Amino acid sequence: MKMNKRLVLILILTVLTVFLAGCGDFNKEITVDSEGFWSKYVVWPLVSLIIVFKELLGSYGLGIVVVTIIIRLVLLPLMIKQTQSSKKMQEIQPELNALKVKYKSKDAVTQEKYRTEMQKIMSERKVNPAAGCLPVIIQMPILFGFYHAISRMNVTYDIGKFLWFELAAPSITLAIIAGLIQFVVLRTGPAMANPQMKVMMYIMPVMIMVFGSFLPAALALYWVIGNIISFIQNVFIYKPFKKKEVVPVKVGGKKK
Known part of the structure; x- marks a missing residue:
């Protein structure tokens, strides 16, 4: 249910961003004098940054690479917070699965107890499932801004x-x-421990390949550089290549 809500939220954000971007402006020249909130405060700053680094480094491609790195570094605190939250969610997943078994009855009283216990675990471990949406909310306008730029x-x-x-x-x-x-990136992140996220591990790459095959290569370059940074981040936070130890799960004070 939570995953469905998150997907609906992302879909709504996508539609709103496309609407705010103004699809009819794709072939319109962008300058410092361009009018409109989207052009003036999202698209032009990205364009001007790319131009600055193009002048310094000699090519727009290198300018796009550097601007992508700068954006990801600015977003890094949020991304780290998101991945840490995902890691905590991954750690408590066995406990949540055990609760589902314990409160498997579908009657209202049992399900209320299940929700109470689940919230208690999340509160004690300081896990916020909604934290994963924040980087998506912020990156969506940047992604469309890059496309427009x-x-x-x-x-x-x-x-x-x-x-x-x-x-x-x-x-x-x-x-x-x-x-x-x-x-x-998804394979080395929290997706492997979360059955719901495993679906995204296969859907997301296919979506990127499909959209990237008809969008400008500059946008695919943005994805490549950004995902390389995400992979490095995953290596340090999730340590995917380190052998994991099996930790006993406590349910009702007993180890399982």
Whole structure:
């Protein structure tokens, strides 16, 4: 149920972001004098940052890479908080599963006891399931802002290539790379311990490959760089390659 609510929230945010972005502006030139909240305070700051680093480093591709790293570093405290919350959720999952077994009856009284016990565990362990939504809420406008920035920059500037990828044109190869790295990120994160999240481990990479195959390659480059940073973060926080110890689960004061 909580997972369904989260997916509905993400869908609503996506629709609202697309609406606020104004789909008709994709082919409109973007300048410092562009009007409208979205253009002035989201798209143009991203474009100007990319241009600054293009002048310093010699290519728009490197500018996009650096701006992506800067954005992810700014979001890093939130991302760390999210991953720590996910890790705690992963740690208490056996206890929550044991509660489901203990209160398997569907009558209202039993289910109320189940919810009370579940909230007690989460409160004691300081776990907030909603914490995982915050980075999504913040990154959604940035992602669409990048899409707008790249699309509208291409009207005025020749954004050229990064390695052999034409940044203004779709690249199936880069989209596949982005999707595969996304899979690795989810595989090394909390998804493996949460059955509900395991579904996303397969859906998300496919979605990125599909969308990336017809969106500008610059956006796929943003996904690639961002997910590399997420993978490094997972290695330090989740330690996915370290052998995990089996910890006894306590239910009602007894170990199982």
